[in-house]
Amino acid sequence: MSELGKVVGRGQAGGSGVDLLARPPRRSGLIVAARALLADKLAFAAFLFLVLLILGATFANIVAPHDPEAGGGLMLRNKPPMTASEDGLPYLLGTDQLGRDLLSRLLYGARVSLAVGVASVLISGTFGVGLGLIAGYYRGLLDDVIMRLVDVQMGFPSLLLALVVLYVLGPGVWKVILVLAVTRWMVYARVTRGLVLSYRENVFVDAARTIGASDRRILLLHILPNLFSPILVLATLEVATMILTEASLSFLGLGIQPPDSSWGLMLAQGRQYVQTAWWLVTFPGVMILLTALSINLLATWVRAITDPVTRWRYLMPKRQQAPGG
């Protein structure tokens, strides 16, 4: 019923619709992306680390060399890395204050840390993007109210807000996820609104409206697809922020609580042994650092590859590029 709008809208989105500028037949987007990823060693390493981490966390019950909950008794407390164990598999990263294998605990902790990061981003992203769409598209009073809310929340440091709200609500994994989501929704709302403001004046939106497309259809089918790549980059970066914030909250005792475990909680528990068992605080922190760094590297790469100004560097063979450009 709105064939014209679809065609023009898709053309803007760079999708598979009719393209006014005829291009040579394109290779599959996936192959192009894979090739570009291989060309950037740093981004590829980050990608590899994240894939391994996600696999390791998902299949922790298979991959983990030891039971993360089974303490080896007092004899095995705070053993340094590479200590041999009775059942043959050495404690690669040592044992913790209860004689449990640190590597296995890191893998299981990754489940919570990653799940909290991803879940809170999904919730706050959905909420923030939705409000941003409404504010940017309808303008008026609704826009004013939403954006003033954004301004107010921007005025308060997010970790402190999470602390105060968690103090009121009490600890727990789901509460941490919700609180983290509530503290960051405004980031998406602000970015989405800005993008919608520029897109809603576009010809393809006028065209869609002319042929009678409803507001909902315009928002969801014509405007939203255009926001995909910037929002994806933002959300990826936010996962790193969330993992770091969760670690801080758990470290302060208001985040994840035993018997659940996360990297931040492991750090908090290992802190009192920092002088005698350095591995207890070192490795969880290294995991947080590597995870957040990989996410940041990958997001930087995605941003470069989706930006037409910088994209060619990754898609062209090295020798064709001007030196120093």
Added chain:
Amino acid sequence: MFHSIFILFGLVIAVFFVTHLLGDPARLMLRPEATPDQVEALREDLGLNDSIWVQFGRYMGNLARGDFGDSLWQRVPAMPIVLDRLPNTLYLAGVTMAVAVPLAIGLGIVSAVRPRSIADRLVTVVSLSGVSVADFWLGLMLVLVFAVQLGWLPTSGFGGLSFVALPAAALAVRPIGRISQVVRSAMFDEMQRTYVTTARAKGLRERVVVISHTLKNAAIPIITLTGDEAASLLNGAVVIETLFGWPGIGILLIQAIERRDLPLIEATAIVIAIMVVGLNLLVDLTYTLIDPRVRYQ
């Protein structure tokens, strides 16, 4: 100016909402094992059985007089306790920013003038690491190396340069990372502009071109982010102050939460909000100093 007051007002209402509607203040103040009778007595005592509007009016009235009630833990008015601790946090934040800003600008310039060089890639990795590291973990590692192993610096406590060095270093990595990235991209964009070519054609030295022409034009985004980072230092300060036993308002907030001291929590939250709003106002005013094109009516 009006905007700042509006935001501050919004934050004050938000604090009231979170502490009075989301939870029951009487329950928040008492230990979880308190009996229903004790809760009821405290509710009566605090006037919590009045309607929410009466409570809100009383809260705003007290606020206008700067009265947050007595701290339950220290049995003295809450506001002076917070104001007492404030200079310590400002001291730590000041040292941190004094180290971070020049360093970040230096790193950003180095990578912007030679894009895609080894130095540029190195700066990118360093700045991304700075953003990715958990500051309290870095603090622990610094303690492990410089205090425990080498014994050069004290592990924790408040005092002069030797005390402030480790917490400030742990706090500085994040602003260094974020500011240097913005300096890099803003400088890179400005370097492509025609006025740079003009300046070079005039025969100005490259240092003059970079510092007094380009950096000045790239200043607006750099200042905006520096303000943001200064405000979010308060985030980091909570964890870092707790880690190093630094007697600022960050550790005060944690102590107040541990002791379920609601008046003190409210006072701390309001003071933090005032500081952040004031900082944003300061940033806005700085724009007019740096860039004569920006004017406020």
